[in-house]
Amino acid sequence: MTSPADADTEVVVAPRPRPRRGVSLGDAGPPIALVVIFAVFSLLSDDFRTLGNVQNIMDAAAVLAVVTCGISFVLMMGSIDLSAPGVMGASAIAVSLLVANNRNDNAYGLLGVLVALLLGSALGCLSGLALVSLKVPSFMTTLGVSAVGLGLATLMFAGVQPNIRDDMLDSWAVQRFLGLAYLTWIAVACVLVGWLIQRYSRLGRYAFAIGGAEEVLALSGVKVAPYKVAVFTLAGTFYGLAGVMVTSQLSAGLVQAGKGYDFAAITAAVVGGTLLTGGRGGILHSAVGVLLVTVLTNGLVQVGVSPYWQGGVQGLIVVAAVAAAVLPQRRRNQVTK
Amino acid sequence: MTAQTQVNALEVNALEVRGLVKHYPGVKALDGVDLVVRQHEVLGLAGENGAGKSTLLKALVGLVRPDAGEIWVRGEKVRLRSVVEAADHGIGMVFQEQSLVPNLTAAENIVLGSEGPGVRRGIYRWDTMRKLAQAQLDKIGSHIDPLARTDTLTFAERQMVEIAKVLRIEERTSHPPVIILDEPTSVLESKEIETLFTQVRRLREFASVVFVSHRLDEVLDVCDRVSVLRGGQSVGEVPTAGAAPAELHRMMIGSTGSDDHYHGNLAERSDEPARPRLVVRGLSGATFRDVDLDVHAGEIVGIVGVHGSGREDVCRALFGAEPTLAGEVTLDGDKLDLSGTRAACAAGIGYVPAERKIEGMVGPMSVADNMTLTKQKSRCSGPLVVPQKQATLVDKWIERLSIRTPHRGTAIQRLSGGNQQKVVLARWLVAGDIRLLLLDHPTRGLDIGARSEVYSLMRELANSGVAAVLLADSLEEAIGMSDRIIVMSDGRATREVACPAGGKPTPLDLVKEMV
Numbered sequence: 001m002t003s004p005a006d007a008d009t010e011v012v013v014a015p016r017p018r019p020r021r022g023v024s025l026g027d028a029g030p031p032i033a034l035v036v037i038f039a040v041f042s043l044l045s046d047d048f049r050t051l052g053n054v055q056n057i058m059d060a061a062a063v064l065a066v067v068t069c070g071i072s073f074v075l076m077m078g079s080i081d082l083s084a085p086g087v088m089g090a091s092a093i094a095v096s097l098l099v100a101n102n103r104n105d106n107a108y109g110l111l112g113v114l115v116a117l118l119l120g121s122a123l124g125c126l127s128g129l130a131l132v133s134l135k136v137p138s139f140m141t142t143l144g145v146s147a148v149g150l151g152l153a154t155l156m157f158a159g160v161q162p163n164i165r166d167d168m169l170d171s172w173a174v175q176r177f178l179g180l181a182y183l184t185w186i187a188v189a190c191v192l193v194g195w196l197i198q199r200y201s202r203l204g205r206y207a208f209a210i211g212g213a214e215e216v217l218a219l220s221g222v223k224v225a226p227y228k229v230a231v232f233t234l235a236g237t238f239y240g241l242a243g244v245m246v247t248s249q250l251s252a253g254l255v256q257a258g259k260g261y262d263f264a265a266i267t268a269a270v271v272g273g274t275l276l277t278g279g280r281g282g283i284l285h286s287a288v289g290v291l292l293v294t295v296l297t298n299g300l301v302q303v304g305v306s307p308y309w310q311g312g313v314q315g316l317i318v319v320a321a322v323a324a325a326v327l328p329q330r331r332r333n334q335v336t337k
Numbered sequence: 338m339t340a341q342t343q344v345n346a347l348e349v350n351a352l353e354v355r356g357l358v359k360h361y362p363g364v365k366a367l368d369g370v371d372l373v374v375r376q377h378e379v380l381g382l383a384g385e386n387g388a389g390k391s392t393l394l395k396a397l398v399g400l401v402r403p404d405a406g407e408i409w410v411r412g413e414k415v416r417l418r419s420v421v422e423a424a425d426h427g428i429g430m431v432f433q434e435q436s437l438v439p440n441l442t443a444a445e446n447i448v449l450g451s452e453g454p455g456v457r458r459g460i461y462r463w464d465t466m467r468k469l470a471q472a473q474l475d476k477i478g479s480h481i482d483p484l485a486r487t488d489t490l491t492f493a494e495r496q497m498v499e500i501a502k503v504l505r506i507e508e509r510t511s512h513p514p515v516i517i518l519d520e521p522t523s524v525l526e527s528k529e530i531e532t533l534f535t536q537v538r539r540l541r542e543f544a545s546v547v548f549v550s551h552r553l554d555e556v557l558d559v560c561d562r563v564s565v566l567r568g569g570q571s572v573g574e575v576p577t578a579g580a581a582p583a584e585l586h587r588m589m590i591g592s593t594g595s596d597d598h599y600h601g602n603l604a605e606r607s608d609e610p611a612r613p614r615l616v617v618r619g620l621s622g623a624t625f626r627d628v629d630l631d632v633h634a635g636e637i638v639g640i641v642g643v644h645g646s647g648r649e650d651v652c653r654a655l656f657g658a659e660p661t662l663a664g665e666v667t668l669d670g671d672k673l674d675l676s677g678t679r680a681a682c683a684a685g686i687g688y689v690p691a692e693r694k695i696e697g698m699v700g701p702m703s704v705a706d707n708m709t710l711t712k713q714k715s716r717c718s719g720p721l722v723v724p725q726k727q728a729t730l731v732d733k734w735i736e737r738l739s740i741r742t743p744h745r746g747t748a749i750q751r752l753s754g755g756n757q758q759k760v761v762l763a764r765w766l767v768a769g770d771i772r773l774l775l776l777d778h779p780t781r782g783l784d785i786g787a788r789s790e791v792y793s794l795m796r797e798l799a800n801s802g803v804a805a806v807l808l809a810d811s812l813e814e815a816i817g818m819s820d821r822i823i824v825m826s827d828g829r830a831t832r833e834v835a836c837p838a839g840g841k842p843t844p845l846d847l848v849k850e851m852v
Contacts (some may be wrong), residue, residue, distance in 0.1 A: 204450070205445060212440035219436050220450035220502075221421035279440045336650045 030273045030288045037292065041299035048302040055179050061294040062187035063245050065287060067258075067265040068240025069194040070124075072286040073204070073231045075269050077214030078211040078278025080137035081132070081232070084239045084265060086149025087123045087257025091116040091243030096253025099166035104334040109168055117240040122237015123149050138232075146262070153255040161251040172248040183245050190238065194283035197234070207231050211278025227277065268293045271321045292321075343353050349412040351376045351436020351545040352397070352515050353426065355734050357406030358570075359392050362493040366392040367403065370568035374515060379537060379546040381577065383553060385589050388506050391433075392550055394519055397422040397547075398430045404768040410513055427510040427573030429503035430517040433815035435495055437502075444483035447502045451509075456802060468776060473501035475782075477536050493529035493769040494726030496521060500536060507543075516540055517547040521642065533561050551643040553582045553848075563588055577839050583845065590844045593705060597812055614668065614804040615773055617655070624650045628664070632773065632804040637795065637821030639807045639836070647828040649691065652775050652808055656688040657681040657760070668772060668785040682711055685772035687765025693754070693810070697761045700750035707749045707760050712768035734763045774798065774805040781810055792818060812844040 024309065042049040050144060068083050074081040080318075095327060098112025123145055130141035166172065172182040180188075198204035207216055213284045217224050239258070246257040272289020274281025300310045352374040359367040360576050363574035367389045373670045374380050384390045395401035397408065412424045417423045423430075442464075447470040448455050455466035463484075470483035479497040487495060506514050518537070520532050529636035529697055537559050550556050556563055564574045565588040573588050611729045613631035622627040625647035632638045639646045643792040653659040655666065659676045674680035681688070690696035698707050708731050709716040731745045738759045742752055747758055758779060765771045776795065781789045793820060799805055809815035815822055816836060824832040824847060832850045834842050 200463075201463045202456050202461065205441065205461060209438045209441050209445070209449070213436075216436045216438050219432075220421050221424070222418070230414045261809065294464040 008055075024034040024250060030271065030285065030292060033321065034288055034292050034295065037295055037299065041295065041303060045299070045302040045304075048299055051179075053298065053302065055144070056297055057291070057294050057298050058184050059181045059299065061290050062181070062184045063242050064188045064261065064264055064294065065187040065290045066238055066245060067261045068268045068286045068290050069190045069283060070205050070235035070242075071262075072194065072269050072274055072283050073198070073207050074138070074235050074282060074283065075266070075274050076198075076207045077228065077231055078210045078214075078276075080266070080276070081124065081127065081138065081142045081235055082262045083127050083142040083145040083149065083236070084242070084258075084262040085258035086151075086153070086262070087120050087236050087239035088139055088149075088243035088246065088261060089153035089255045090122045090123065090149040090156075091240040092257035093153040093162065093253040093255060094119050095169070095244045096164050096247050097156060099169055101162045101164045101166070101253075103160060103162045107199040109166060112166075113169070116244050117237055121233050121237045122241065124239070125161070125229060126235040127236070128232030131232065132225040132228050134174075142232075143209070147174020149327070150255060157253070157255050164247065164251055169244070169248045170251055172245070173251075178182075183248060186241070186245065186257040189289045191283060194238075202232070203227060203230050208279065208282075211280070216229050228257060234256075251319030257336045264293070267318055271318055292319075320336070338364045339522040341411055348664070349376075350374060350409070350511065351411060352547075353409040354393070354397070355407045355409070357393065357396060357403045357408070359389075359396065359401060359403050362476075365569050367396070367406075369406070369571075370566065370569065371571045372564055373574075374547060376513060376545055376547050377541055377543075377719060378561045379541055379548055379559055380558035381563035382547055382549045382566065383556055383563055383585055384566035388566040390566055391519070393566065394430060394517055394547075394549065394568075397423065397428055397515075397517060398640070409516075424506045425509050427512050427514040428507055428517070429506040429514060430519060431496065431499045431503055431521060433519040435492075435499060437495055437498060439486075439488035441487055442484050443474075443481055443487055443490065443498045446487055446498055447473050447483070447505065449502070451505060452506075470501070473504055475499075476504055477501055477539065487521070493525055493532065496525070496533065497536070500540075504544075511543050515545045515547065517549070519546070519549050520551065522550055522552065530555070546836055552591060553585050556585070582849075586845050586848045587735070590848070614669055615655075615806075616667045618665050620651065620654060620666065621662045622647075622650055622654050622659055623655075623662070625825070628830045630806075630823060630830065632806060634802050635771075635799050636805050636820045637799050637805045637818055639806055639809055639815035639821055639822040640825055640830075641809065641815050641847055641851060642825035645827075646825040646851070648808055649777060649824045651825070652777050652806060653688075655773075655806070656686060656775055657686070686775065687762075687771050687773070688775045689758070689761055689765075689783055691778040693757060693761060694750075698749050698757060703746045703747050704735070704740070704749050704760055708734060708767060711764050712770075715767045729836050734767060738763055739790075753787065754783050755790055758783065758787070758791055759794065762791075766798075771798075771803055774803055774804055776807045778808055778810050780814065812847055816841050816844065816847070822847065826845060826851060 047053060071081050095112055095116035098108045098115055100107040108115070118228065126148070127138065127142045127145045130132055130136050130144070131138050172186070175182050177185060177211040198208070206217070206222070207225070210224055210227065214224060242261065243257050246296050247253050269281065269286045270276060270287040270289070271292050272281065272287070274285050297310070300313060305313060350373050354370060354372040357367050357370040362791060369654070370389065370393055372393070382390055392401055396403050397417070399419045399422050402418065408417060410428065415426050416658055417426065417428070434687055438449065444466050448466060452466065453469065455462060455469050455524060457827055458497065467483045474481055474483065474497070477497060479501065481490065481494050481497060487498065490498065503516055504514070521533055525533060538548055548560055549557065557580060560577050562574055562576050563580070563585060565572050565585065567589060575584065596756055613630040614634045615630065619774060628651055630638070640651065642648045650659050654661050654675065657675050657680055661675050666675060667685070668684055671684070673684055694700065696738035699710070715730055716722055720728065728745060735742060735745060740755060740756050740759045752760070779795070780791050783791065794803060807818055809818065819836045822834045822836050823830050824834065834847065835848070836842060
């Protein structure tokens with residue numbers, strides 16, 4: 001038995017964790033998992049470990065990476081965003097009607113792309129405004145905005161599919177630089193910009209802080225509402241760009257351009273180590289998550305897992321990954337909803 | 338002339354509160370409080386739980402708007418509507434539950450909301466930010482790395498960050514600020530407390546400090562004067578030089594007029610059985626160590642201790658709601674499984690949580706469903722709920738405990754606090770298998786009438802042979818209700834005080850053991 005005196009000295013001399021600036025061990029999990037999964041597939045399949053396949057993986061990850069960049073900021077705040085499909089659909093149809101296409105005589109080129117991005121921003125802004133002014137939870141506002149986006153897209157679509165004839169937009173999906181499609185480089189740029197915003201802008205840092213302890217910001221005299229709206233606007237812009245990218249890949253504007261990207265992006269972000277409760281994770285985490293998910297999809301195909309099995313297997317791996325991520329924070333009688 | 342104005346400037350009070358009143362439904366939190374904080378002094382604020390300390394502090398930083406009364410800052414009457422307005426007048430507070438964003442760096446927390454040159458056009462300039470924070474930390478002589486993430490710092494370091502943050506208000510006003518420290522020592526180790534005191538004395542050089550603590554020895558140690566609150570009123574001020582803790586205790590507690598309804602008549606109770614019902618040996622957890630405790634059937638044992646003594650955690654650990662590291666607990670000779678609350682319920686242990694609205698009841702659910710929430714079998718036949726069985730049972734208990742509710746189907750949140758608490762208690766009684774009741778502040782937030790009803794109910798249960806552990810809201814309550822009292826201090830059970838009817842200790846006797 002230890003005497004009280006012993007116990008006290010123990011407390012004093014016990015090595016306490018040094019204040020850290022960099023990456024914590026918990027954050028290292030997803031990158032390690034990425035390396036391990038990559039290595040396992042490389043061992044299992046000759047086709048998987050070719051340079052060409054790595055290019056395929058990177059190109060396949062591009063659109064998801066851009067969507068995930070946007071959603072990461074929202075998740076960092078502890079909110080959720082389901083508006084990606086609607087925003088992407090609206091932006092896809094908008095851009096395909098603004099650049100050279102078979103439906104009208106427009107040929108605005110880059111300006112058309114810009115307008116599509118702004119449309120995305122506007123829809124994102126709408127989500128944010130509904131959240132802060134009507135106090136509707138982000139889950140519902142973004143679901144509603146997604147429907148609004150799909151509605152806009154359907155209106156513009158008007159029954160005839162716009163096929164694009166814009167050389168620039170077409171070339172983004174085809175032309176390569178250093179072995180990767182232009183679209184992939186756009187995605188890389190998005191990750192970089194997202195990281196800079198997260199690291200060096202007040203918007204990014206406050207989004208992080210809102211997820212950490214929103215009430216403390218209010219106590220410190222910070223008005224959080226404008227930052228929330230700005231974050232949703234930023235996210236909408238990323239979705240708008242993603243819609244343009246899909247249009248470039250398909251060479252046509254589809255209402256369904258963003259189908260499934262909402263949950264795919266949330267999955268990628270969470271697998272990368274971003275917590276749905278907010279305050280943890282970030283753009284680089286999400287980028288790793290996107291690669292993890294894409295490598296998984298690609299690898300399962302390469303090693304010959306039946307497509308009928310793939311969805312289920314992926315789901316299991318995702319749940320396992322998240323369980324591993326939250327394991328250190330579990331406590332007794334924790335309420336999980 | 339200038340000398341004259343300077344003298345005046347020194348004489349004017351840094352902060353003055355006159356006749357502050359704040360009502361909450363059913364409670365008068367502040368009932369005409371007066372307070373004077375002079376320049377360059379450390380004023381202690383003492384008072385028991387519920388004396389109105391936290392409401393007063395919140396009013397001073399604009400988080401609570403008083404119903405009546407005035408706040409004067411340096412001879413000027415002010416209205417404080419937010420933390421920012423309070424800061425503009427040079428009043429800042431280090432909150433008891435720390436108010437830092439855990440996932441930001443210390444530097445960001447220090448400058449949060451007023452980054453100044455640390456952010457230009459929305460872009461962070463980390464180097465400037467670090468220097469700004471460093472300047473604040475230098476003021477208090479702290480060596481914390483400004484770029485360390487806040488959640489990697491120790492509690493004491495985080496407190497230094499908070500103080501550094503609060504001192505930013507110096508830049509909003511040309512006058513010396515007023516810094517409020519709310520229970521700053523409650524979670525610190527003794528060495529860290531020394532460091533904190535050094536800081537507080539340093540602060541006095543350029544600020545006024547309001548220091549709030551339960552520990553009177555600390556208040557006497559670090560403060561120049563102490564102002565005492567009781568029941569929402571100022572009951573006096575004493576200079577600390579030469580003051581004895583006993584004198585302060587008397588002021589805090591008042592005339593020790595314990596109400597009659599506390600005192601149960603235990604005379605008729607039969608002799609205690611030889612073996613205690615609950616035996617706790619060497620129970621240790623994160624916040625308590627080596628706790629021993631015996632409770633006999635029909636006995637109410639009170640556990641008293643200041644904030645941070647670990648008594649709440651011991652109580653929850655006995656119910657399996659808090660992890661334990663070591664120790665053995667037996668109930669009527671059977672070893673108790675502390676791994677979860679299910680085992681405790683099955684063993685006949687009931688827990689009445691302190692946070693009634695959060696942990697004690699399901700607000701929108703009916704009285705009947707709340708009452709049969711735990712002991713489902715009492716209303717079921719096999720896997721199915723039998724409404725008739727439930728109705729009969731619930732109506733019986735509504736009558737026995739005289740719960741005032743329009744109907745058993747009424748949502749519990751529509752009942753008064755006292756009646757809600759009776760339903761929560763009834764939850765453990767419906768099955769008739771209750772052996773030990775853990776009462777965690779069972780009268781919190783109840784008015785006097787409801788309190789006395791809960792008291793008689795507790796007494797009645799004890800007389801029927803239930804053992805009870807009581808964490809009382811006040812010392813008077815603990816003394817009045819308990820047969821024995823265990824004093825806890827810094828996670829250890831330090832003293833046991835017999836508390837029989839007719840031979841009750843005074844609150845003062847207990848406070849001496851607690852601090």
